[in-house]
Amino acid sequence: MADKVLIVDDEEMIRDLVKVSIKDLGVDTYEAQDGVEALEKVKEVKPDLVVLDILMPNKDGFRVCSEIKENPETSGIYILIITSRDTVLTQIALKRTGADDILFKPFDPKELKEKVKKGLGLF
Template sequence: MSKKILVVDDEPLLVALVKLRLESQGYEVVVAYDGVQALEAVKHSQPDMIVLDIMMPAMKGDEVCRRLRTNQQTKNIPIVVLTGSQHREFADLCLECGADEVLLKPFDSQELLQLIKKRIAA
């Protein structure tokens, strides 16, 4: 069975593009457009990995991370954080709240695929 990845970003076009790219590599993709939806999606579809934007309405990515990490069922799901901010404080914040990888926008999709492959095999 193919691995399932949850993609979360408040930019629908970006979500659509990442979805297409991941599907082309044989992953199953579920999507969410804000933090609250993301938590719902995790509960329902139990993804193997999460690609998560930070700056989103209705709960930011760092809070999503923190909640996932405090839940027994979800605390081990690998998370790649996407961020537009190069600020050190920001990267620290993501790692501090439990993200496994940070990817700076605009990212190369090959980089994203490699990060995913490192954590889960397709």
């Protein structure tokens, strides 16, 4: 079965870009526009990896990340955070919330692809 990737970002353009970037990986992609929707989709779809933006309405990425990781059912999901916030605080907060990796915007799509590969454990 193909891996499932959930893409969470409030910008459609960014979601499309991410989709295009990981197109070659042959994964199934799902999308969510905000934090609340993201959690619903996680419950519904049970993805293997979530590409997660931070600055979103209705629950920011940090909280989503925390909640996913704290829930034993979903704590195994690999979370890759993409965000434009680059302060150290973000790094520390990330460690606390348990995210697995981070990528800063604007990013190189190739880099994103590599990180998703890694997160999914693909060769």
